Amino acid sequence: MTPGARLAAAAEVLDRIAASRAPAEQVLKEWGRANRYAGSGDRRAIGELVFRCLRNRARLADAGGAEDGRTLVLWSLRLLDGRDPEEIERLFSGAGYAPAALSDAERTRLSAMKVGAEASLPGFVEADFRRRFGANWAREAEALIATRAPVDVRVNGGDREAVAGELRAARLAAQETPWSAWGLRLPAGSDVQGTVAWREGRVEVQDEGSQLAAGLAGSRPRELVVDYCAGGGGKTLALAQSGARVIACDVQSRRLDAVRPRLERANAEAELRLLGPEGEGVADLEERADLVFVDAPCSGAGTWRRRPEAAWRLTEAEVDRFHGLQVAILGRAAKLVRPGGRLVYVTCSVLGRENEDSAAAFAGAHGAFRPVAVAEAAAHASGLTEAGRARLAELAGGGHQVQFTPARTGTDGFFVALWKRTS
Ligand SMILES: C[S@@+](CC[C@H](N)C(=O)[O-])C[C@H]1O[C@@H](n2cnc3c(N)ncnc32)[C@H](O)[C@@H]1O
Known part of the structure; x- marks a missing residue:
């Protein structure tokens, strides 16, 4: 897929997520199954962009205009990625499978946007965070919505060090969790359920x-x-x-x-x-x-x-x-x-x-x-x-x-x- 076609696909997936109650991962998978021309690299890039938009949705919506997938993707290129308006104009070319060309209103907004990172939560949640976390509220918001979570497991009664060794032998970079004496932490996306340790009940995802x-x-x-x-x-x-x-x-x-x-x-x-x-x-x-x-x-x-x-x-x-x-x-x-x-x-x-x-x-x-x-x-x-x-x-x-x-x-x-x- 061309870079423009990936942007259009991400916008479409975001619209589907907005119209659904299903988890975003599931909507993405269904989109992939229905659009076989998208290879694994395309699906990964589309998924990353979709999650980036979801994690920063308040900020992107605050940038104005509509809140549909196209607008979120468009603002993300400028606000989150800091891309130049001219480059964005080339991506939104309207040619082939790329998104339709920019409107005058979109072009004007893009050139007026301030680039930089800020936390992004729904308004009523932000108000609660300001009250509860005071000066730390933005750091709390950022960690909650803008970061990817690791995969944690609980070692089921056995020896944590031994199970960590077993997972490492299965090529999962297991590390002991700092606060729980039962826990091991694996990188985000680790397939722990594919391991013998999980099948035989030595670890539980938790x-x-x-x-x-x-x-x-x-x-x-x-x-x-x-x-x-x-x-x-x-x-x-x-x-x-x-x-x-x-x-x-x-x-x-x-x-x-x-x-x-x-x-x-x-x-x-x-x-x-x-x-x-x-x-x-x-x-x-x-x-x-x-x-x-x-x-x-x-x-x-x-x-x-x-x-x-x-x-x-x-x-x-x-x-x-x-x-x-x-x-x-x-x-x-x-x-x-x-x-x-x-x-x-x-x-x-x-x-x-x-x-x-x-x-x-x-x-x-x-x-x-x-x-x-x-x-x-x-x-x-x-x-x-x-x-x-x-x-x-x-x-x-x-x-x-x-x-x-x-x-x-x-x-x-x-x-x-x-x-x-x-x-
Ligand atoms: C946060 S989940 C529990 C997660 C679970 N303890 C775990 O660690 O996997 C809350 C559960 O409360 C149950 N629930 C909802 N209403 C309830 C009620 N009136 N009395 C008891 N349980 C209820 C739901 O079915 C749901 O399974």
Whole structure:
């Protein structure tokens, strides 16, 4: 494909992504299958340009005019790549498969644009970041949306060094994660699921932030642990690693079904329970659990470095809806905690409304739950390195809740709040 044809294809894919709820990777793959003339080099170049536009969408949209694929691609060449207007004019030639020639309005805008890098988030998220991260907000935004995430895995009970050696022998550049004692980090795009170590259950794909959240909960041998929103079971496996008796619950049977093969592969055990829409199905567990772990449904904003397109599909109203659901779920799950037991709230979000606001709304209505300092939990946690214990304590600043972010911890964005039931 000519350079111009690649630009036109990227614009088309961006329009398809905007009209779809499917992950951007999937839309790109479907485009590739339907356009066989595009070789692997073309598909890679188109994919890179599409993701570059998605990661910088706010900035490109702010540059004015429309927000369709053509306009995003056009502004990206100037604003992000710093290309000369004359060169862009040659690429947008209108000849063959290249994009249609520039309009007068586009030409005028292009020559007036200021070139340089800046973070790019939807307006309501930027406002939240300014409030929560203060002077660091742009650095936080940049790390969340403009960088590619590595592939992290959790070593399933075995020796981390030995598994790292095994992955290196399979040509994957595995390095130990700094904060999780269970983790290995591989370069972005590594095909870990093609390795024998993955097939035989010695590693599970899990972001280091997710490992830290499960580790902070500190499940212990023989404890009764309820993983209340178990989903695909990523954290269930980590919670079960301690030898606790884990009951994994969810309202979606499809999600619980996915846990079964993961448990088998990891040679781990957990009971699976399907909840009714209002949390029915766990009456026998009331006031019995030593630990209830609530990995609540959320916007997933903490994972935007993996799915930048999701940032543009999220609305403030949806975040409000998640907040209401999170507070309701925490109230239901809290009933299962025995006196003296622990409750842990987790999201993979970086938004205050889903994190501090939801935790505060729960705590305000449940006086029997007392905050547990993150530093104290980190001291007793499983699976943290010494550096990890110190880093989490430092980030929490004496408090009972902590926010991990790509900028702070090099992980996906996770929030954890901890309580203990007193009576
Ligand atoms: C963030 S995901 C869990 C991810 C999972 N813990 C993991 O580590 O892979 C949230 C889960 O909450 C479940 N959920 C949604 N509404 C719920 C409810 N009312 N009660 C319990 N779980 C719910 C969803 O089906 C989803 O699987």
